[in-house]
Each structure stands twice: as C-alpha cells, then as structure tokens.
Amino acid sequence: MQDYKWLNEYCLNRFGSAAALEAHLPTPATSKKLKAISADRYLSTMALRVFRAGLKHSLVDAKWPAFEEVFFHFDPEKVVLMGADHLERLMQDTRIIRHLGKLKSVPRNAQMILDIEQTHGSFGNFIADWPVNDIVGLWRYLAKHGNQMGGLSAPRFLRMVGKDTFIPTWDVVAALNAQNIVDKVPTSQRDQAIVQDAFNQWHEQSGRPLCQLSTMLAYTVNH
Structure with a gap:
C-alpha cells in the first residue's frame, strides 16, 4: 500500500494548496462533545x-x-x-x-x-x-445489538454524530482496491480488520483523524 506521503501529495496536487485541501476535509467531534x-x-x-x-x-x-x-x-x-x-x-x-x-x-x-x-x-x-483504532468493532457492535444498523448505516451514523470513522464508500473501496488492500467491499471481519490496519498506519504516519484520511483516499479515485 502507498504511504501517507503519497496520499498527501496526491491530494495537494489535486486541490492546489494545503488550505484548499483542508477546506474539503471533515473534522471529528471532541470526546467532550x-x-x-x-x-x-x-x-x-x-x-x-x-x-x-x-x-x-x-x-x-x-x-x-x-x-x-x-x-x-x-x-x-x-x-x-x-x-x-x-x-x-x-x-x-x-x-x-x-x-x-x-x-x-x-x-x-x-x-x-x-x-x-x-x-x-x-x-x-x-x-x-x-x-478509533478499532472503529470497525463499533460498527459490528451497533449492527449486532441495534436494528437495521448493518452495512454502511453504522459508519454513516457515527459520521453524522461526529465520531471519528472511515466510511467504505464506493470511492474508498475503489481506492483500497487500487492499492491491493482489499478487492471488494469489506463486509467480513477479516477484511474489515485489514482495512482498519491500513487506516491505523496512515493515522500513525500523519496524525490525521480517520474521517480525513477516508475523504482524502476517496479523492484519489478519478471520475
């Protein structure tokens, strides 16, 4: 997989400046909030x-x-x-x-x-x-103990309330596929763990929250 330096440089080239890139990235809520x-x-x-x-x-x-x-x-x-x-x-x-x-x-x-x-x-x-280094575990908890919270519902709910999470949208999955991390939507516990590990590595390299890394990764997919 590509490291964070590549991801950052790709996005900087796409948006033209760090300020322009930051304007397109979400900010997670604090623990206090x-x-x-x-x-x-x-x-x-x-x-x-x-x-x-x-x-x-x-x-x-x-x-x-x-x-x-x-x-x-x-x-x-x-x-x-x-x-x-x-x-x-x-x-x-x-x-x-x-x-x-x-x-x-x-x-x-x-x-x-x-x-x-x-x-x-x-x-x-x-x-x-x-x-957040096991956010997929929270997805599974909500899907198991809640109702109609499977698929993308748990991560989208978490994003809506401000909890830091990545979301395996089609663009994100396409980007993960391009980097040979997973070859399909990560629905199994094994594939989710693989994707979580990749995001954890990018987080350790950059200090960025998962929601920003997820958004940046989506921007690497050409439309």
Whole structure:
C-alpha cells in the first residue's frame, strides 16, 4: 500500500494548496462533545440514518419534524414502550414515511441505548470512549445489538454524530482496491480488520483523524 506521503501529495496536487485541501476535509467531534450529546439526539440521528437508507435524503429530512413529534422527540424511555398497536397506528400517519420495518427499528434501538446506559453511564460515553483504532468493532457492535444498523448505516451514523470513522464508500473501496488492500467491499471481519490496519498506519504516519484520511483516499479515485 502507498504511504501517507503519497496520499498527501496526491491530494495537494489535486486541490492546489494545503488550505484548499483542508477546506474539503471533515473534522471529528471532541470526546467532550460526544459525551454531551443526549440519548434522545443519538436515537434521533440513528433513526434518521435508518430512514435515509435507500431514500432521497431531502425527502426524509423534510418529514423529520413529524418524526420527532410521533416518536416523543426520541426520548428512549418513552419510545421503548411503543408496542405493535402504536406502530400500526403510525403506519396510517401520512406525515411520516410508512415503512413498518424501519418504524420497528426505533424502539429496538431505543432499547439498545438504554441497555448501554446501564453499563456505561450514558450512550455518549460509550461512543466517545470506543477506540478509533478499532472503529470497525463499533460498527459490528451497533449492527449486532441495534436494528437495521448493518452495512454502511453504522459508519454513516457515527459520521453524522461526529465520531471519528472511515466510511467504505464506493470511492474508498475503489481506492483500497487500487492499492491491493482489499478487492471488494469489506463486509467480513477479516477484511474489515485489514482495512482498519491500513487506516491505523496512515493515522500513525500523519496524525490525521480517520474521517480525513477516508475523504482524502476517496479523492484519489478519478471520475
């Protein structure tokens, strides 16, 4: 695989200057900020990610105020009590996106958040304290213990709340393929570990967060 020096030089050549490159890179939230996010905001963002999957984001976002209303502003203690009858009634509410599987995911993910709070004090603590050098482990945890959080949903959710992570988008996977790191989307635990190791090496060489390295890597793919 190419080292960080190559990656940096490629991106500098593409954007023309360090300042131009920096303007296109995301910045992760601090641990303090992640810990300050309330459980209801984490649940709202998780639900937003679930409903955005496969749909036009602007369509989902336009309906989100109604989602906030029908899900009690995503208070996990209230949402977790929503039974099948309640969800069936929501299927008649034209203000929201009526997808039963995704609607069911909200109380299930509320339960995950409450379970985690029992052992970590807060969901924010859990997210903030997870080591980024094993961020794929957090993806797997959310996919296993949450609902509809597989595939790109976990890393995209983490990016949305500000947790440092890389995202295996098509461009990133194409770049990893070009460097012979993996030859397909890293869905297996083995392939995810290989990709994590590559990002850890670039991080050690550069000091940059994973989200910036992921974005820079995507820029190496020609369109």
